[in-house]
Amino acid sequence: MNRLELTSMILEAKRRKGLRWIDLAKAIGKSREWTAAALLGQMPLSEDDAKRIGQLLDLPAEAVEQLQWIPYRGAGTPQVPTDPVLYRFYEILLVYGPALRALIHEDFGDGIMSAIDFQIKVERVPHPEGDRVRITLDGKFLPYRVF
Amino acid sequence: MNRLELTSMILEAKRRKGLRWIDLAKAIGKSREWTAAALLGQMPLSEDDAKRIGQLLDLPAEAVEQLQWIPYRGAGTPQVPTDPVLYRFYEILLVYGPALRALIHEDFGDGIMSAIDFQIKVERVPHPEGDRVRITLDGKFLPYRVF
Amino acid sequence: MNRLELTSMILEAKRRKGLRWIDLAKAIGKSREWTAAALLGQMPLSEDDAKRIGQLLDLPAEAVEQLQWIPYRGAGTPQVPTDPVLYRFYEILLVYGPALRALIHEDFGDGIMSAIDFQIKVERVPHPEGDRVRITLDGKFLPYRVF
Amino acid sequence: MNRLELTSMILEAKRRKGLRWIDLAKAIGKSREWTAAALLGQMPLSEDDAKRIGQLLDLPAEAVEQLQWIPYRGAGTPQVPTDPVLYRFYEILLVYGPALRALIHEDFGDGIMSAIDFQIKVERVPHPEGDRVRITLDGKFLPYRVF
Amino acid sequence: MNRLELTSMILEAKRRKGLRWIDLAKAIGKSREWTAAALLGQMPLSEDDAKRIGQLLDLPAEAVEQLQWIPYRGAGTPQVPTDPVLYRFYEILLVYGPALRALIHEDFGDGIMSAIDFQIKVERVPHPEGDRVRITLDGKFLPYRVF
Amino acid sequence: MNRLELTSMILEAKRRKGLRWIDLAKAIGKSREWTAAALLGQMPLSEDDAKRIGQLLDLPAEAVEQLQWIPYRGAGTPQVPTDPVLYRFYEILLVYGPALRALIHEDFGDGIMSAIDFQIKVERVPHPEGDRVRITLDGKFLPYRVF
Amino acid sequence: MNRLELTSMILEAKRRKGLRWIDLAKAIGKSREWTAAALLGQMPLSEDDAKRIGQLLDLPAEAVEQLQWIPYRGAGTPQVPTDPVLYRFYEILLVYGPALRALIHEDFGDGIMSAIDFQIKVERVPHPEGDRVRITLDGKFLPYRVF
Amino acid sequence: MNRLELTSMILEAKRRKGLRWIDLAKAIGKSREWTAAALLGQMPLSEDDAKRIGQLLDLPAEAVEQLQWIPYRGAGTPQVPTDPVLYRFYEILLVYGPALRALIHEDFGDGIMSAIDFQIKVERVPHPEGDRVRITLDGKFLPYRVF
Amino acid sequence: MNRLELTSMILEAKRRKGLRWIDLAKAIGKSREWTAAALLGQMPLSEDDAKRIGQLLDLPAEAVEQLQWIPYRGAGTPQVPTDPVLYRFYEILLVYGPALRALIHEDFGDGIMSAIDFQIKVERVPHPEGDRVRITLDGKFLPYRVF
Amino acid sequence: MNRLELTSMILEAKRRKGLRWIDLAKAIGKSREWTAAALLGQMPLSEDDAKRIGQLLDLPAEAVEQLQWIPYRGAGTPQVPTDPVLYRFYEILLVYGPALRALIHEDFGDGIMSAIDFQIKVERVPHPEGDRVRITLDGKFLPYRVF
Known part of the structure; x- marks a missing residue:
């Protein structure tokens, strides 16, 4: 599972569970801005936080593991963003x-x-x-x- | 005189006169952020404002004229900025x-x-x-x- | 299933069913231009509209789900389009x-x-x-x- | 005088004379859209039209001459326009x-x-x-x- | 099956069958230049022509279907071609x-x-x-x- | 005088004299295609041909000299041409x-x-x-x- | 199997068999430079040569077939090579x-x-x-x- | 005088004097390949060599000076050369x-x-x-x- | 298994085993800088070193093999790095x-x-x-x- | 005088005076690395330091002035440096x-x-x-x- 697939899995689970960013942020005691950045692949979670997010979103162990890695930041946005x-x-x-x-x-x-x-x-x-x-x-x- | 030369002339005059952005902004009743953007070639001034800036900075008539044009925005910054x-x-x-x-x-x-x-x-x-x-x-x- | 695969699935179903863009547009009460943009991955559908399109085109639940997401716009067209x-x-x-x-x-x-x-x-x-x-x-x- | 300098000269003269695009367009019997495109360096004028524009804007003979050339279209706009x-x-x-x-x-x-x-x-x-x-x-x- | 895979399948079948472009072209009454462009993914075939090519090359129904679509032209060649x-x-x-x-x-x-x-x-x-x-x-x- | 200025000088002279490419080509016994390519800065002329063109177009000695140099070909056209x-x-x-x-x-x-x-x-x-x-x-x- | 996969298969087999480029070159009577270029995906082999290489390296029939195709040259090297x-x-x-x-x-x-x-x-x-x-x-x- | 202008001056003088690269190379006891690279702006000359070249080509003192500088190599060739x-x-x-x-x-x-x-x-x-x-x-x- | 997958496998194993770069480096008698560069796909290991790393990280034979290849250096970093x-x-x-x-x-x-x-x-x-x-x-x- | 011209003027004066970077650095009490970066257009000098450098290198007042400006850093180096x-x-x-x-x-x-x-x-x-x-x-x- 690469980081893009992990992000997709997180977004689908968040949607399915009807959770907002603030709900996820509160669970780990961070701002919703930082939490969104982390779950969209730009920040690493601590082990505890990764587990909490994993429980909330029913993520597999591999995903909980990967959320703790320091990501290659900036990947995924083209040089001039089109969105x-x-x-x-x-x-x-x-x-x-x-x-x-x-x-x-x-x-x-x-x-x-x-x-x-x-x-x-x-x-x-x-x-x-x-x-x-x-x-x-x-x-x-x-x-x-x-x- | 192209827009880059106009910007250089403004910056040199501002420095020589010891004026800050807020001084220029107050003279035309705008914020210093908008004023800096305008004088750095990203916003047009009204005729009155251009004249006031021209007086403050001793700009020639041609410069006062050009400050009123709507500029081609974004020129001068490379696709990925190096500064x-x-x-x-x-x-x-x-x-x-x-x-x-x-x-x-x-x-x-x-x-x-x-x-x-x-x-x-x-x-x-x-x-x-x-x-x-x-x-x-x-x-x-x-x-x-x-x- | 990524967005490109979803678009392919929609185009194939549309073709197989012999539907025109206007047929799909009428089913959801939108213009055919907006409908085409949406189904080609540039606009999100409301839940109701996604379901209607899903029924018309026999799309799986996962596709109906994805049609409601706000897409990353502009992906898929090169900087200078070749078509x-x-x-x-x-x-x-x-x-x-x-x-x-x-x-x-x-x-x-x-x-x-x-x-x-x-x-x-x-x-x-x-x-x-x-x-x-x-x-x-x-x-x-x-x-x-x-x- | 290259084409960019010609365009600058035209825009300055148009402004100084207080002419609108429609005024220039009427003088040569064309639409204002086509006229603007031509005077901004994207379309050639006929000899007669170039002379009329030259008179209206007090352009030198060299400028009247150049307005009749078929321009290299598209020059001047970056690959992704920043304006x-x-x-x-x-x-x-x-x-x-x-x-x-x-x-x-x-x-x-x-x-x-x-x-x-x-x-x-x-x-x-x-x-x-x-x-x-x-x-x-x-x-x-x-x-x-x-x- | 994407268009690149379809093109590979066609080239392999053409080679295996020992057919030349002119053979395929004659079968559909077109020039060999147009036929090659079409089968290399740059032109759509009519339904009849797609079926004839499908028979000659033993293509599956999905391929015959795809050959009738209007392709995104120019995909597959880099901005400065290296070949x-x-x-x-x-x-x-x-x-x-x-x-x-x-x-x-x-x-x-x-x-x-x-x-x-x-x-x-x-x-x-x-x-x-x-x-x-x-x-x-x-x-x-x-x-x-x-x- | 760089090559671009030389090309401009040639085009202006050709226009002023009312000469067509075929007229210039005949003067040097070449095709009009080759002659146009050469005078537009993509081919070198022999000494004799450069002199003949120089006489026809009243070019200065420096221009006649430069026409004999082997040009850096391809300069002047952007990677994807906009014209x-x-x-x-x-x-x-x-x-x-x-x-x-x-x-x-x-x-x-x-x-x-x-x-x-x-x-x-x-x-x-x-x-x-x-x-x-x-x-x-x-x-x-x-x-x-x-x- | 695309050309990159074929190249990987060849390099692995060459290594496993302990063969040098000169060994492969001698088997087909070519220079080692040309042979390396061909097996790295830049030149087509004749049918005979492809079979000999296939035997030496235990390649499957599909690989022997592909080695005879004229490759799209230059693919695989970025515009400015990083190696x-x-x-x-x-x-x-x-x-x-x-x-x-x-x-x-x-x-x-x-x-x-x-x-x-x-x-x-x-x-x-x-x-x-x-x-x-x-x-x-x-x-x-x-x-x-x-x- | 920038390096491009210096190169032009050298090429014009070399041509006017009817000198070949080997003539210039012999004057400084180097190969013609190295000499050409140096005079085309890719290698610095020693003081003695710069003076000898200056005499042979009647270069001004400023040029003789500049020939001794270590140049910024690679400037002047586009990323993919067009010549x-x-x-x-x-x-x-x-x-x-x-x-x-x-x-x-x-x-x-x-x-x-x-x-x-x-x-x-x-x-x-x-x-x-x-x-x-x-x-x-x-x-x-x-x-x-x-x- | 391509080189990116190999790198992922190594990073996961290193993490799972709780090993630091210095631990891996000591096992093969190299600096941790060189060892990290090698295991991140920029340097080849000798056969002995590859085996030692393979044992420490429980890598499959195919991975041990690949670690000995000379890698295409520089792949994986964009022209302007975003991280x-x-x-x-x-x-x-x-x-x-x-x-x-x-x-x-x-x-x-x-x-x-x-x-x-x-x-x-x-x-x-x-x-x-x-x-x-x-x-x-x-x-x-x-x-x-x-x- | 733009920043590139200023840099040229400095390099020429430094050479003419036979000064090394360390000589300039000592005059302003900075390291030679920082001093070289500053004089090559990447760091601003304090007013005092600019004057000292100006005296050492006989720079005009305009140059002494410009050395105090905060430069647009990174200008002058292409995205992939060729030197x-x-x-x-x-x-x-x-x-x-x-x-x-x-x-x-x-x-x-x-x-x-x-x-x-x-x-x-x-x-x-x-x-x-x-x-x-x-x-x-x-x-x-x-x-x-x-x-």
Whole structure:
């Protein structure tokens, strides 16, 4: 069973059981964002968490085992993503990326926002003209080392 | 003068004058994020705003004119960005994109977060172990039309 | 069964049953354009619609299930499409795209035609020198948010 | 003067003179869609039309000459367009292309919609929830020759 | 059975039966060029022709069925073909393409040679210094529509 | 002056003088196809021929000199050509390439059609339903050496 | 069995039997370079040679059959080869290619070294500071036809 | 003056002076292959050699200076070379590369032919059926270090 | 069993047995870096070492056999690696590569650091502000041969 | 003056003045590795350091100004670097990257080596069989945040 098959198995079980991401997240005491990333093949679970997820979703032992491995991240998304939800993030990078870069440099000096010491949140914000998606990226600033 | 030369001229003038993005933003009554995006060649200014920026930065008439054009967005960033600040956003798309997509679908149903009816904010969040960059993406949810 | 196999199964059943797209579309009360897009793996069906299609085409339960998932859109078409029907649309984008962009900007100001709040129609228009294909794209104009 | 410089010169003159595409189109008795495509470097003008446009826009003789050449079409747009207006058309190709192909085949048999014996129209359609862009593609059906 | 497997099955059967392309072509009253293109997955057969080919090559019903489908053309050839026979055609396009374009424009005006209303022929031409391959491309000229 | 500038200079002079490719070809005793390929930067001229072309087109000495150099062939055409005239040849390669390969192998055995010991001809063939472009490729068959 | 599987089967059998390339080459009276190229899927064997190789390596009839087919050459090597042995040849092309081209042109005039009427040899040359690999490429010069 | 301009200047001077590569090579006591590679921008000259070449070709001091720099190798050749002389070497890599790799491994064990401790020779070999190009690659075998 | 499946089998067995890379390395008297590279499909093992690893990990005979083959190196990593651990090395190449090149040239003259006569070491270096990864690359300098 | 021109100016001045990287590094109290990276366009200098470098190299004020800007990192290196010095680092990533990743995971758990809180050193290590290049990469381990 490769990682793609594992992901399919998880999505089918989640659907069949009528579970939401938040249900799975609560079972392991993590955010639903991290939990979704993990179960979609981008983060490893601890042994305990893998077992809990395995019980909730009736996964075979092999799947529980694999969920603990550190995955090859980024596999599965093409260089320019074709799915419209993902493409919009890519477009935001194209259109607002240079501005983000300029503002980070002005606020912090030379360095980057970490994508490792990092967390993300997705919220639904009610709005009279149509609800809005709010995504919060929160990463540690890492200054370039001068040596 | 092409758009890249215009951007260089703006950055040099901004630096020479010791202005920050927020100073330019206040002069035209916009956020500093939108202002930086506009002056970095991704948004058109209104005639009034272009003139104000032109005065602040001592830009020639040709530059004030060009700032009002709707730019070809996305030009200037390679398909996979090499600059580390920009690359981290690309990496976040690779690692967390599938989770964002799954959560948007769960929260809203089939559709996307708009990148047009959209705004973005960059903040410095103090933190004892090192200050953090917080970026808030806020876009209208657009449901797929079924016809 | 992956999505490509599901699509093949649907096309084979449709052919075997002698059904046209309009027949399938009527069964679920949608346009034939949307129905074709859905059954070719680009749109999710509601549970009811999936069941109706399943009955019409004698699909197994697993297929009826999968038809309700939100698909990864855009998978299956190469970056430059090689099939001549599809390539002509790509060529139209190359040849007429800049003109469409200029006219949308002139008519509406800065913004885009939505591909989400969007519908499409294909018609056969009789013509003495050879019938013509008429395709109507109809999308909501989305103005860029200035913030 | 290469074609890109010619296009820039035309756009600047058009703006300076306060002319709309329809004004230029009427001067040469063509549609505004075709006229925009031609002046953006995708179609050649006849000698008469080039002279008329030259007079309207005060173009130098060299520009009037170049407008009559058959251009290398498609130059200037990257393989996946980054500008959001253009990208949406690309996305429509990804999402609805397979359905268009299936319906053209069902309506006409094996063949394509011509992109040469072809015309296009852009309209603003008023709508209470936001005006809409309507684009009509109209191309001759060309059946595959069996030999 | 996907299209590649079908093509392999056909080639193996053709070889086992000792049939040449002209034998298959005569059986369906088409040219050998068109017949080879069809059986290599680029053209659909009529029901009658598919059955005749099926009998000649002892193909199963599923294969006879598939031969009647309109194939996704161009699949199977990489963007720059690596096989030397195919690469030489690509090289001819690189070296002589601009000249062909210039001559078509001079002879016909603005337009293209159709690749749809098109036929092709391959012949062996005896020559004392080594026989030659003669390939004749014959396509309808399609003038660009001015609208 | 680089090769692209030389080509532009030649095309402008040819147009200004009202010369056709056949006129230039006759002046140097070559076919118009070869002559066009050479003047479009794909073939070197002999010293005599370069001088004759230089006189006909009033080219400067530097241009006459450069016409004698062996050019870097293939420069100037993108990997997938965007111009519709050129793209159709690419499409013919995709759609008919495998058939051409199979027929060359059947007629000649293992080997290729040379693109070096090669000539090409473009003709206008009158036809009641619209004149046709006929292109004849004629290359020596080169058998693979077995050693 | 596809060609890659056939190649694997051959390599395993060769290893199991303890045969060297020269042993296989002698059995069919060819050079070891050509024999390796053929058995690695780049050249077709005659019927007799395929049978001899089949006997030596205990290959099944299907494999003996496939060895006689003309392969799609070049499949299996990525556009820039990653294996270091192969990459060094690519690097030699980058570094010495322009010099080779200039010298061939000086020695022979305009034309190429054939890769079809071509043979290659690999030798181990003893050397006190470390033995050397000597590879000899030997191809017929093909002058460009002027027509 | 960038490296491409330097190369052009050298080629023009070499041509004007009627010098062959061997003449330049003898002046600096190197092979003509190495000399051509160096003057085409792939190898640095020693100060003495740069001065000698400068005198022979009447190069300005800036050029003599630049010839001594270590160049960025490989710049100027596209990923898949389009020039037919260069492409044939690429094709040889595709067709014979796997065989070369297998034979080097059999003769030497695991390792590569160096492209650094390497020399190359081009010769014209007379042949009754057409003279041949013989290219000899000679590189030190480098065994993989096991550590 | 292809090489990817072999790698998976090894990783699963290593995990199941609770062995670390150093344990496997000691069993064959090599460094853990080389051992990991070999077992991840980038280096061949000697027959003895393959057997020892086979015993430790309970691998089948076919796996022991395959571990002795010289692998196609570099397969399995995309052109720009998406996994963040690997990408950081790519980024270091982008950011520090030109400096490394300049310093190697200054220290050694024209040449390269060998990637073949090469060894690598990974260490954990304790540090009060967070432990550090230290990687030492150690390769023989290879001067360019002048010939 | 763009960044590439600035880099050229620096390299020419450095050469003309006979300065080594270590001389420039000492003048600003940094390592020669960081200094080379900065002057080759990958790191910004402080105002003081820029002035010192400007004096040492006789740079104009505009250059001293530009050296203080945060550069777009990674520009100037192609996706797969063609220069052999740089390519070897890319190859090391292909061949040893998976092993480095496995060892970092085993030593530290899930996370990466930072390329920002990072330093690098290049040394010449004398060796009887040929001196060696030793490069030390030293980056902080960053554990993935679980949230």
